[in-house]
Amino acid sequence: MSSRSSELEEKWQRRWYSSRIHEAEMDDRPKFMLIFAYPGVTGYLHVGHMRGYTYVDAIARYKRLEGFNVMFPVGTHATGNGAISLAARIARKDQKTIDYLCGNTCPLEMLDELKDPIKVVEFFNDVYVNQYWKRFGFLSDWRRFTSTINKDYQMFIRWQFRKLMQRGLLIQKPYFAPACVSHGPVAIDASETDIQCGGGAETVEYTLLKFKCDDMYLVAATLRPETVFGQTNFWVNPEADYVKVNVNGEVWVVSEAAFNKLTYQKDGLERLEELKGVDLIGKKCVAPMVHRDILTLPADFCDPNVGTGLVTSVPSDSPDDWISLRALQKDDATLLRFGLDPDDVRAIKPIAIIEMKGWSSLPAVEVTEKMGIEAPGDPRLEDAKKLVYKEGFHTGRMNETAGQYAGLPVMDAKERMKQVMLASGEADVMYDLSETVTCRCGEPVVIKRVDDQWFIDYANLEVTEAAKEQARSMDIFPAEYHTNIHAVLEWFRERACVRQGNWIGTRFPFDEKWIIEAISDSTLYPLYYAISKFANDGRLKAEQMTEEFFDLVVLDKGSFEKVSEVTGVSVELLHQIHDEVHYWYPLDMNLGGKEHMTVHFPAFLMNHVAILPPEMLPKGIFVNWYIVGKGGKISKSKGGAQPIPGAAEKYGVDALRLYYAHIASPFADVEWDNEAVESYTARTEKMERTLLDLMTLNGMPNEVDGWLISRMASRVLRVRDQMKGYDLRSLATEIYFEAFNDLRWYQRRGGSNAVTVARAMDMLLPLMMPITPHTAEELWESSGRNGMVSSAAFPQVKENDVDLAKERAEEYLKAMMNDANEILKVTGIKPSRIMLYTSATWKYRVMKMALDLSAKNELQIPTLTKAAMTDQEVRGHGKGASDYARKLAEEFMKRSASELERIGQSFDEHAFLSGCLDFLSEEYNCHVEVHVAGEPGTPDPQGKSRQAVPGRPAILVE
RNA sequence: GCGGGGAUAGCCAAGCUUGGUCAACGGCGCUAGAUUGAGGGUCUAGUCCUUAGUGGUCCAAGGGUUCAAAUCCCUUUCCCCGCACCA
Structure with missing residues (x-):
């Protein structure tokens, strides 16, 4: 089957592309632009990635049905180091990389070429377009394809940055960034493209506390500057090597390792003499902020590679400090060895500084007791520290020892006290990595100060406000993100936008040593798709895309003649480009994975708002979640990572497209599951078979024809409604499941009319086109329709197509059959005769009374009973009548008005069932008859007919 | 830490914005019957309990609002995700 589907896919793709229906040109239709x-060009993609892309193509196709002139361009993002590192791995003949490439679709003889990163990008651009997007039948305008390392694209980015500068949004300030000591800037991320290890590391900011000690400062590093009021002593590792450093005239003491790190962050450091830790023990030093003399004591837990290798001791709140202090106080031998006065040391007591809900005033003491930690070096100290720190940070408040900071929450006091100590010169700042990071070259990665780092000022109030304002009026899906994006924009701050090092991308126009970073060159770019076509077909040269050029075609600044003169682009072409830009923009929809919510989408919005006039601002954002493998990421070993072309071959493209559209809400992760995908292959085939089958029918119309038309028409209207919110899943449910069931039922009920089937197909096939375009085209063609369904219009529905009475009647029949099945199941009878009794006429009268009373808001048990009993015909049925009235009143009082309206729409049940007798006899393979309950002479051997009520016939099986 | 999302029947997964047509779409799995030379596939029916059908209990747990709650409110427990020089 799959080879047949591959053939069909190829056939229709060839037709679409050769008839160029995918190419977007201006005309007088309303336009819809989406991307x-x-x-990023980082290698082969897997089936999970196709989810979002497929949504876009399906939405694009749906918009075509609605009569929009649709622009759906694609491109790739090649900025960064992905291609470089891949090329490097190929160059050094890394076997894993070679297996990976050749195991996919890379021919062996390509490898040599791919040592060049640019060739890597070109290679994958081709893979993405031809093996993924065209393979899936996307109606994208391929002529507009662009990639971020293209010369022309880069001209656009340089222009964008000029505009940001003119808007005052580019700022320069020092920055502390990870860098290899020999290679310069590197990226630390989990995928570890730049680095060998340490992908999980974070940059941490230590506060350096300076303790005056003789003519030098002992410098401790801490993450908790707010605890200075609880300092009781100072820790030095007696075994470690320290070094005296001249820092702008002050003499600091730090570990050898810390000195190395500081050299990347501070200027003018001068290394003086070395010291042994042991030499620093037993001294007095002055604690910052509190200005108390405290004693320097030995502690093994001071790691010279962490912070400065010197630690201030706060035994009240630091489990390490408390345990080490207590151990030392009991350890006469050590006290003696370091010549410490035991009385002095034993006099040290923790000082309570922070109040925490549910904790004693000395949390470090409490937590170590609870956890039974006795000795320094206990691995559980790490947990204890985390626990106390976390609790303290969130629930803690400074107590009265904190003087002017008393009563402040810890999280506020921390920052305030740090700032005060920085201002007074008692503290400084040092950055470090939370774990060891090693560059690909083997050298360590450190935090390096960059003095002239450029940032985009996303904290800018005016732009932030404008972006928030714009977001309010946009279509943003899911709705939660529409709400949340305001907080994200608020939180968005300056972002480093250029970098140096091993990186491909666009040169920063104001200083060519910088290359624009990967997020920053992909924010305004959708606009460029309106222009890329002209660069791609050679009519426009990259060097002609000057600032004046973009100012003119995008911002309407300057004159066509003048720009033509300067750039050599003809006035006509300038007009054409200008008009295209303004025809296609604004962007109607930008769809991206959930990872973009806190980075790309806000940056995308901010850049648009900052640079473009209001009428060109984006109108929609759609966020989609992922397809994941079992237990998280898709991975080769677990079977989800199959290459896209392979999956297309195996399951069929339409089945995959239906799978993406229907398997779950776009706003939830989905576990890839081969069986689930197979079921969509089966579904696609069943749908096609059923429709082909129906097309062969050529019988007379009967009572179900109107029903089928009504069902189809109702579904078309519902789809139109649901697709206002781009709800592809509902479309899929309506068409491939609900309408499918309707078609089945139509056949089962004896429907066989060619005219009816043709009308149903007129409604269904166009709505199949967005999700399963190849199947829809094939059916469109084999049913003798003209042209291609991909260019068809939205199905016409006439007002009287929908006939709710017919729909209700069939529902009634199905419900009756359900009841009958239930009885047959429970009794185990194999029926020889089935008797149906529709409700006695007087019950309809009572129901009418109940509805009337309800409409007047007067429905009560007594009012209905009374009304019923004043009616001559009803009254004749005595207790049965009053019982029914009471039951009905009880039930109706619980119902809403709309429900009652639905219930109240009765039809001639007897006539309807009479028309169904042949069908029913065939279904149950026995004689079936229908009677009206209570009519004289009605055969009713078991008295079942009394149970019949309006809408629910009584049933007797024999 | 900051921010966000979720918990629905054997499994996956709709519904929750706008409470009532919800015993709760759909799919998978399972059971039975039909079809087929077996198998597969396809079709029909069933798949919480109960029952000659209009009954009961249910949507993480507990409480509340309401004539009415999977849907609204509160509390608790447990899971997951994104977070800037990574795209």
């Missing part, structure tokens, strides 16, 4: 956030 997916282009993927």
Whole structure:
């Protein structure tokens, strides 16, 4: 089957592309422009990635049905180091990389070429377009394809940055960034493209506390500057090597390792003499902020590689400090060895400084007791520290020892006290990595100060406000993100936008040593798709895309003649480009994965708002979640990572497209599951078979024809409604499941009319086109329709197509059959005769009374009973009548008005069932008859007919 | 830490914005019957309990609002995700 589907896919793709229906040109229709956030060129993609891309193509196709002139361009994002590192791995003949490439679709003889990163990008651009997007039948305008390392694209980015500068949004200030000591800037991320290990590391900011000690400062590093009021002593590792450093005239003492790190962060450091830790023990030093003399004591837990290798001791709140202090106080031998006065040391007591809900005033003491930690070096100290720190940070408040900071929450006091100590010169700052990071070259990665780092000022109030304002009026899906994006924009701050080092991308126009970083060159780019076509077909040269050029075609600044003169682009072409830009923009929809919510989407919005006029601002954002492998990421070993072309071959493209559209809400992760995908292959085939089958029918119309038309028409209207929110899943449910069931039922009920089937197909096939375009085209063609369904219009529905009475009647029949099945199941009878009794006429009268009373808001048990009993015909039925009235009143009083309206729409049940007798006899393979309950002479051997009520016939099986 | 999302029947997964048509779409799995030379596939029915059908209990747990709650409110427990020089 799959080879057949591959053939069909190829056939229709060839037709679409050769008839050029995918190419977007201006005309007088309303336009709709949508993109997916282009993927980074980092290697082969897997089936999970196609989810979002497929949504975009399906939405694009749906918008075509609605009569929009749709622009759906694609591109790739090649900025960064992905291609470089891949090329490097190929160059050094890394076997894993070679297996990976050749195991996919890379021919062996390509490898040599791929040592060049640019070739890597070109290679994957081709893979993405031809093996993924065209393979899936996307109606994208391929002529507009662009990639971020293209010369012309880069001209656009340089222009964008000029505009940001003119808007005052580029700022320069020092920055502390990870860098290899020999290679310069590197990226630390979990995928570890730049580095060998340490992908999980974070940059941490230590506060350096300076303790005056003789003519030098002992410098401790802490993450908890707010605890200075609880300092009781100072820790030195007696075994470690320390070094005296001249820092702008002050003499600091730090570990050898810390000195190395500081050299990347501070200027003018001068290394003086070395010291042994042991030499620093037993001294007095002055604690910052509190200005108390405290004693320097030995502690093994001071790691010279962490912070400065010197630690201030706060035994009240630091489990390490408390345990070490207590151990030392009991350890006469050590006290003696370091010549410490035991009385002095034993006099040290923790000082309570922070109040925490549910904790004693000395949390470090409490937590170590609870956990039974006795000795320094206990691995559980790490947990104890985390626990106390976390609790303290959130629930803690400074107590009265904190003087002017008393009563402040810890999280506020921390920052305030740090700032005060920095201002007074008692403290400084040092950055470090939370774990060891090693560069690909083997050298360590450190935090390095960059003095002239450029940032985009996303904290800018005016732009932030404008972006928030714009977001309010946009279509943003899911709705939660529409709400949340305001907080994200608020939280968005300056972002380093250029970098140096091993990186491909666009040169920063104001200083060519910088290369624009990967997020920053992909924010305004959708606009460029309106222009890329002209660069791609050679009519426009990259060097002609000057600032004046973009100012003119995008911002309407300057004159066509003048720009033509300067750039050599003809006035006509300038007009054409200008008009295209303004025809296609604004962007109607930008779709991207959930990872973009806190980075790309806010940056995308801010850049648009900062640079473009209001009428060109984006109108929609759609966020999609992922397809994941079992237990998280898709991985080769677990079977989800199959290459896209392979999956297309195996399951069929339409089945995959239906799978993406229907398997779950776009706003939830989905576990890839081969069986689930197979079921969509089966579903696609069943749908096709059923429709082909129906097309062969050529019988007379009967009572179900109107029903089928009504069902189809109702579904078309519902789809139109649901697709206002781009709800592809509902579309899939309506068409591939609900309408499918309707078609089945139509056949089962004896429907066989060619005219009816043709009308149903007119409604269904166009709505199949967005999700399963190849199947829809094939059916469109084999049913003799003209042209291609991909260019068809939205199905016409006439007002009287929908006939709710017919729909209700069939529902009634199905419900009756359910009841009958239930009885047959429970009794185990194999029926020889089935008797149906529709409700006695007087019950309809009572129901009418109940509805009337309810409409007047007067429905009560007594009012209905009374009304019923004043009616001559009803009254004749005595107790049965009053019982029914009471039951009905009880039930109706619980119902809403709309429900009652639905219930109240009765039809001639007897006539309807009479028309169904042949069908029913066939279904149950026995004689079936229908009677009206209570009519004289009605055969009713078991008295079942009394149970019949309006809408629910009584049933007797024999 | 900051921010966000979730918990629905054997499994996956809709519904929750706008309470009532919800015993709760759909799919998978399972059971039975039909079809087929077996198998597979396809079709039909069933798949919480109960029952000659209009009954009961249910949507993480507990409480509340309401004539009415999977849906609204509160509390608790447990899971997951994103977070800037990574795309």
